[in-house]
Amino acid sequence: MTPLTRSFFARDAVVLARALVGTFVVVRGEEGVQVARITETEAYRGPTDLACHARVGLTKRTRTMFGPAGHAYVILIYGMYDCFNVVGGAKERGHAVLVRAVEPVTEVVGSTSGPGRLTRALGITRADNDADLTSAKSRVFIAPRTRRPRITITPRVGVAYAGEWALRPWRFSDADSTHVSRPSPKSIGLG
DNA sequence: GACCGGATTATG
DNA sequence: ATAATCCGGTCA
Numbered sequence: 001m002t003p004l005t006r007s008f009f010a011r012d013a014v015v016l017a018r019a020l021v022g023t024f025v026v027v028r029g030e031e032g033v034q035v036a037r038i039t040e041t042e043a044y045r046g047p048t049d050l051a052c053h054a055r056v057g058l059t060k061r062t063r064t065m066f067g068p069a070g071h072a073y074v075i076l077i078y079g080m081y082d083c084f085n086v087v088g089g090a091k092e093r094g095h096a097v098l099v100r101a102v103e104p105v106t107e108v109v110g111s112t113s114g115p116g117r118l119t120r121a122l123g124i125t126r127a128d129n130d131a132d133l134t135s136a137k138s139r140v141f142i143a144p145r146t147r148r149p150r151i152t153i154t155p156r157v158g159v160a161y162a163g164e165w166a167l168r169p170w171r172f173s174d175a176d177s178t179h180v181s182r183p184s185p186k187s188i189g190l191g
Numbered sequence: 192g193a194c195c196g197g198a199t200t201a202t203g
Numbered sequence: 204a205t206a207a208t209c210c211g212g213t214c215a
Binding site for chain 1: 196197198199200
């Protein structure tokens with residue numbers, strides 16, 4: 001599989017999030033290559049988006065987000081789960097897309113529906129933070145989709161603290177895939 | 192240098 | 204419903 005090029009990623013996170021549904025995550029582990037198709041994403045649109053980590057500006061943690069598009073932004077949440085994001089944005093603006101679910105193409109052990117689950121199943125960790133997803137030499141990269149999925153659009157999950165930003169319809173999922181995450185009870189009833 | 196609270200999940 | 208579990212961001 002051939003990785004997508006930089007220009008694919010260097011776009012507004014909302015546009016990129018939608019375009020990433022149906023693309024393939026390729027992970028080159030020690031026991032071979034794992035491939036999974038992205039079925040659910042969320043856009044995080046830079047410093048002005050109060051749900052986005054970039055809202056605090058350029059820090060040690062967010063440095064990757066403000067770097068070049070097409071790199072991986074992997075962070076720890078709740079002390080125990082890694083989240084896999086893809087850096088977007090035309091001008092290193094702190095845009096990123098969270099990958100919330102994938103469906104296995106090759107054999108993958110464990111559930112891949114849910115941001116914390118897919119990283120565990122695919123073996124993606126913070127060690128992969130800042131990896132260049134446009135290079136076939138990277139341990140992790142992303143390859144083009146082979147068909148255009150039907151997309152379901154909903155508000156983002158788990159960002160109720162972000163006020164009106166939590167209502168933005170910036171979550172994109174494959175309408176025909178069963179491999180999507182279940183919204184946490186906390187996020188239900190937002191409006 | 193202490194404290195707070197998550198882009199979640201598993202279990203009761 | 205709630206515990207598990209770490210660290211970045213914030214304030215002192």
